[in-house]
Amino acid sequence: MLLSPADNVFVLREAVGEGETLVIDDRAVTLPHRLDRGHKIARRAIAPGEKILKxxxxxxxxxxxxxxxxxxxIHNIKSDYTATHVIERKQEEPAQ
Known part of the structure; x- marks a missing residue:
């Protein structure tokens, strides 16, 4: 699903199984592993440092x-808004 014409990602409307093929701009892309609904896939090639648009x-x-x-x-993007060390620290803090 394309949420905005400016986006460089699609959002999956449903889960896609390992080995399934999607067609993106007339190009067949076979997914190497299962992805659940709501996950993002690249609409086009994205270079390191480039903004992810959704x-x-x-x-x-x-x-x-x-x-x-x-x-x-999270394996190939970083948030521009929440520093990773903040997320990691919150996970490490004991429950009160």
Whole structure:
């Protein structure tokens, strides 16, 4: 699902199984692993440092090259808004 014409990612409307093929701009892309509904895949190739656009707004930056149809998630993007050390510290803090 394309949420905005400016987006460089699609959002999956339903889960896609390992080995399934999607067609993106007349190009067949076979997914190497299952992705659940709501996950993002690259609409086009994305270079390291490039902004990830969803709803027409930047949600983070690519930390590695991302190929067309590749899963776009925390393994290859970083948030421009929430520092990773803040997330890690909150997970490590004991419950009160």
């Amino acid at each position: 709803y027409g707004a930047p949600i983070g930056s690519a930390t590695a090259p991302i190929a067309v149809g590749e899963h776009v998630h």
